[in-house]
Amino acid sequence: MSCTWNTGANTSSIQVTPTATTSYAVTITNSIGCKAVTSITISVDQAAPLGNAGLNQTLGCGGGNATLTATGGGPYAWSTGAITSLTTNKIHQSLQFIL
Numbered sequence: 001m002s003c004t005w006n007t008g009a010n011t012s013s014i015q016v017t018p019t020a021t022t023s024y025a026v027t028i029t030n031s032i033g034c035k036a037v038t039s040i041t042i043s044v045d046q047a048a049p050l051g052n053a054g055l056n057q058t059l060g061c062g063g064g065n066a067t068l069t070a071t072g073g074g075p076y077a078w079s080t081g082a083i084t085s086l087t088t089n090k091i092h093q094s095l096q097f098i099l
Contacts, residue, residue, distance in 0.1 A: 002029045006039075018042050 003012050006025045016024065025039035 001031065003027070004029070016042070018044055020044055020046070 002010065004010055004027045005014050006023075007014060007016070014024070016022070021041065021043045023039055023041045025037060028036045028038075
């Protein structure tokens with residue numbers, strides 16, 4: 001049995017990472033030359049939401065509280081493990097939070 005994909009690959013499986021909706025087809029040929037063709041379409045969501053963690057904030061030497069508000073999409077997952085759109089932390093040194 002042999003497999004020929006429309007990508008040019010000649011293997012029984014392929015790994016793909018499409019950036020847009022793409023169709024993949026494979027032609028399977030058995031030992032006596034009989035062929036079968038099948039295909040699959042992978043849809044890519046082009047409208048994925050973009051998160052925004054807000055503006056950078058500068059606090060004085062004594063530290064203080066910083067309130068970070070997430071917008072766009074949701075639910076949210078902060079690098080601290082918080083999963084809400086709002087997180088407040090007592091800050092005494094330079095920190096980076098990732099949304």
